[in-house]
Amino acid sequence: MSKPSKPKGAAPIIKPKKSKPAPTPKAQLGPEDWARAALAAIQRDGVQAVAVEPLAKILGVTKGSFYWHFTHRDALLAAALRLWEQEQSDDIVTRFQAIADPRRRLRIMMFAAFEDQENGLLHAALASSSEDERVQPTLRRVTETRMRFGIESFRSLGLGDEEALRRALFTYSAYAGYFLLLRAIPESVRDVSDLSAYVRYLANALLPEDLKGDHSPKSKPGLKSVAQSRK
Amino acid sequence: MSKPSKPKGAAPIIKPKKSKPAPTPKAQLGPEDWARAALAAIQRDGVQAVAVEPLAKILGVTKGSFYWHFTHRDALLAAALRLWEQEQSDDIVTRFQAIADPRRRLRIMMFAAFEDQENGLLHAALASSSEDERVQPTLRRVTETRMRFGIESFRSLGLGDEEALRRALFTYSAYAGYFLLLRAIPESVRDVSDLSAYVRYLANALLPEDLKGDHSPKSKPGLKSVAQSRK
DNA sequence: CTGTGTCAATACGGTTGCGTATTGTCATCC
DNA sequence: GGATGACAATACGCAACCGTATTGACACAG
Incomplete structure (x- = not known):
């Protein structure tokens, strides 16, 4: 009968600070x-x-x-x-929404997404379990949030709806596919030693110079050669 | 949830066994x-x-x-x-190895790959189960075969090893990712009504006109708007 | 010291799926 | 028309997990 019902119900006027976790660092x-x-x-x-x-x-x-x-x-x-x-949302909100220039924002997002291998592999694992109806809602929300963000950014670049959607889907597919492959057959991906060149390729294909926004050539983000997945 | 039709309930119906004697069509x-x-x-x-x-x-x-x-x-x-x-191998060998011009070959392969939704979804499902060590060898063989084929084709285009590998991985990631998303969140992908435009985008990004090979413009394969995956 | 709240261990019953063993049903061959 | 070969049904034993119940250990408050 000892159900874990919140025993702090009645009148929590006093705050017994030490009735909980502080003294035990990591025992339980x-x-x-x-x-x-x-x-x-x-x-x-x-x-x-x-x-x-x-x-x-x-x-x-x-x-x-x-x-x-x-x-x-x-x-x-x-x-x-x-x-x-939640961590995904926090991530995208706090880190990228502040960047005003959509071109810079997209570029930085791309590099950041491919840089974070941990999260990319976790995303691949979850997307791989999409047949499970319990993960589907979360996965859909996260995907739609990111896609919406991408579509908006591409539209801010002056693209039409169709084209913005296409490029956003393209970007996200490249992201999801890369980490799916990295997860499934790391040997086949490991050979691409220069991941930043890979992402630069993606960015240049989707963000041609002749559109608008600044013309930051290459050495923009504080991101160096991010590659290897040595374990 | 379509329950299997089991006609052996209350009714004393004899099993409708095929009384075909000679070639045993498909009874068993x-x-x-x-x-x-x-x-x-x-x-x-x-x-x-x-x-x-x-x-x-x-x-x-x-x-x-x-x-x-x-x-x-x-x-x-x-x-x-x-x-x-085996079906994958047959496919790639019989259908594409014959095309001499690498540019044309790559382009047709891209369109064919995205056109075959059935196979694409199956590939996504298998790649999604890569944590299973029993599928890993097969998946790796198929992936490496395709990648090698792609790398070779890109190299025939006059690209260096690094660049060819990069483009092949890019192409394959876009393929895998597209079908992973289609499998996981079909609603988010369904909006892209014009798949051929999507693939043309991919092809143009990876096969710039100024390289070599023939200049077959666009109206190549009989692929039109292939999108939705109603089940 | 005793009570209570928090976390942990043990034991039990239930379900699902694997693999085996045994028996049953035809169609065909001689 | 019996023997055989190809498939199918039923029944068991086994293992992995889920979820429940009960009890134990221990910290801290009164």
Whole structure:
């Protein structure tokens, strides 16, 4: 009967500061630890690897304690997806929305997206599990947010709706495909040693110089040669 | 959720067995029926859906008869992968190797690849299951074959090794990513009504006019607006 | 010291899918 | 018309997970 119902209900006038986590640095596990472990499992073996007992083994506990933090397995998956989605959103909002010039914004976004291999591989893993109806909504929201952002940026460049949509889809396909391949057959991708040249190629194909915006040639972002995926 | 039509309910209907005596048209199931069903299951729900009992239910039999055709579950998966790989190889060899001009060959290959949605989605499903070590070898072989073919074609265009590799990877990423997105979030891709314009975009980005080879402008393949994937 | 809240371990029952064993049903061959 | 070969059904045992129930360990508050 000891359900994890919030016992702070009645009248939280006083704030017993030390009735919770501060003194214990990392001794016990919390829901977020499970969610992060779930994300790691997804990146490694796909959504189906989000299983309670194996994860418990990884975390060094038994599943008995899992059901203290979550009601059921799907709640863990939902928490992991929420965590991922939020980090993605934070990312895109805080880092790129501020850049006024759409041309610069797109270029920087492209480089940043390909630079972050960790996140790219996680995206590939989640997109690879799209047959799972539990990930689909989150995946769709994230995809649509990014696509909308890309479409808007391309439209700000002076392109028509059709063309903006086409280029946004093109960009996103190249992104998703690159990391899908990197995840599936890293050997075939590893040979491309100069990833920045690869992305520059993508940017130049989609952002021709004759459109508008500044003419920053190449050495623009603080991004160097980002390549290798040595493990 | 179309339930398998099992006519052996309350009605004492005798099994409508084909009374065809001589050539045994299609009354009974063979290994290839199972392999094709497995491929269909992969395309729908990923490699993990290649499970004996569910497939038996779909095929209208019980797993008892499965083990007549295959020694174990993995043998079925192997057969399905072999079938896929062979069809892929046949495809690429018979259809494109004959085209002498690399420029034309690449262009036609691009259009053909994007035109064949069925195969593209199947490829996406298999690439999405790359965490499964049983599909990895097949997937790697197919990928490397295609990549090699692409690299060679680009090199024939007069490009250096690095550049050829880069463009081949670019092309293949765009292909894989497009179908990954189409599989994962068809709504976001469906809006691009003019797929041929999309592919033409890809081709023009990677096959600039000023290189070499013939100058066949545009009205090449009989590919029009191929988009939506209504199921 | 005792109570309570928080996390963890153990044990149990249920479901799904694998693989095996055994038996059944035809169609065909002799 | 029996034997055989090709397929199919049923029934088991086994393992992986899910979810529940119960109890244990331990920190801190009163």
